[in-house]
Amino acid sequence: MRIRLGCEMRYAFPYPVPMVVMLNVHPTRADALEAPDTLRTEPPVPVDLYRDGFGNLCGRLTAPAGNFTLGTDAVIGDDGSPDPAHPEAEQHAIEALPAETIVFLLPSRYCESDLLADEAWRLFGHVEPGWGRVQAVCDFVHDHIAFGYEFAHGDRTAQDAYAGGRGVCRDFTHLAVAFCRALNVPTRYCTGYVSFIGEPEPHPAGDFAAWMEVFLGGRWHVFDPRNNSPRIGRVMVAYGRDAADVPLTHTFGPNPLVGFRVWAERIDHLDASGDAPILPEEPLPPQSMATRMG
Known part of the structure; x- marks a missing residue:
C-alpha cells in the first residue's frame, strides 16, 4: 500500500x-x-x-x-497493517533496562511523572505490570480527557490535563506518558501522521498527531491514548521526552x-515521473497548528 x-x-x-x-x-x-x-x-x-x-x-x-x-x-x-498488539510483552526491572531508555523514565517539562506518581500507583498499582497496565493507563486517559481543538493550550502539562480533564491529543499523550513513567515504564512522546485509512467517514481535516511508545519486552511499542485503538498508516516524524523536544x-x-x-x-499509483498525483487545488481552511496536535 x-x-x-x-x-x-x-x-x-x-x-x-x-x-x-x-x-x-x-x-x-x-x-x-x-x-x-x-x-x-x-x-x-x-x-x-x-x-x-x-x-x-x-x-x-x-x-x-x-x-x-x-x-x-x-x-x-x-x-497496511494496524498498530500491532503484543499483550505478552513484559515490563523490565529497572536494573535490566538498556541505558538509552533511562532518560524516558525521568520527569520532563510537560510530563511531571514525579508529581503524578502517587496518583499513578493509586490508579494502576493493582494492575499486573506489562502490556495490560499500559493499556489500563490508555483506557483511563482516553475516558478522562474530553477532546476538542478549542481546548488547545500550549502551556498545559500532564498534571494540568489531569486536573482539567480536557485537551487535544498532545494532552492525552502527555498524561499517559507521565503515568507510565511514574510506573517505571520507559515512555517516549511521538509526533507524526496518523491516516484515516479504514476509519468510517466522514473524515475530519488532516492534522499532525501525537502518541507514545513504551519499552516492554525488549522493544518499543505504539500506544495511542487519544484514539485508543489500532490505526493503519501511522508514520512517525519525531520522538522525544515530550512536545518540547x-x-x-x-x-x-x-x-x-x-x-x-x-x-x-x-x-493507488505514481505517475510516469514517479510523482504522486496532484493534490486538489482547494486549500483546507487556515488553522492554527500551535498546540493542536489532534
Whole structure:
C-alpha cells in the first residue's frame, strides 16, 4: 500500500526569522519512501539538515520577510497493517533496562511523572505490570480527557490535563506518558501522521498527531491514548521526552501562521515521473497548528 503524506504551512513574517523545523519522516522509515519528502520552501531558501540527540531529522533555515511557505509531499510504502498488539510483552526491572531508555523514565517539562506518581500507583498499582497496565493507563486517559481543538493550550502539562480533564491529543499523550513513567515504564512522546485509512467517514481535516511508545519486552511499542485503538498508516516524524523536544516548527521570533494543511491518504499509483498525483487545488481552511496536535 502507498500513502501520500505531507504538509503545507504558510506564514507572513514582518522580518527575517530563523527557524528549526521537524517535518521529514523519521529516519527509521526513510527506506520506505517511494517519493522523497524533501523540505520545500517558497521562496526557496537554503536548508541545513542535521539530526538532534534523539536521531530526529531537523532543518535549519531563515524565513524571509513577507509571505513564506514550507512543507513536504512524499509517498511512503506501508504494509497496511494496524498498530500491532503484543499483550505478552513484559515490563523490565529497572536494573535490566538498556541505558538509552533511562532518560524516558525521568520527569520532563510537560510530563511531571514525579508529581503524578502517587496518583499513578493509586490508579494502576493493582494492575499486573506489562502490556495490560499500559493499556489500563490508555483506557483511563482516553475516558478522562474530553477532546476538542478549542481546548488547545500550549502551556498545559500532564498534571494540568489531569486536573482539567480536557485537551487535544498532545494532552492525552502527555498524561499517559507521565503515568507510565511514574510506573517505571520507559515512555517516549511521538509526533507524526496518523491516516484515516479504514476509519468510517466522514473524515475530519488532516492534522499532525501525537502518541507514545513504551519499552516492554525488549522493544518499543505504539500506544495511542487519544484514539485508543489500532490505526493503519501511522508514520512517525519525531520522538522525544515530550512536545518540547519535537516542535514541528520552532521560530526564533514571531510565528504568524496564516494557513496550514496536512494530508495522509492512500493512493493507488505514481505517475510516469514517479510523482504522486496532484493534490486538489482547494486549500483546507487556515488553522492554527500551535498546540493542536489532534
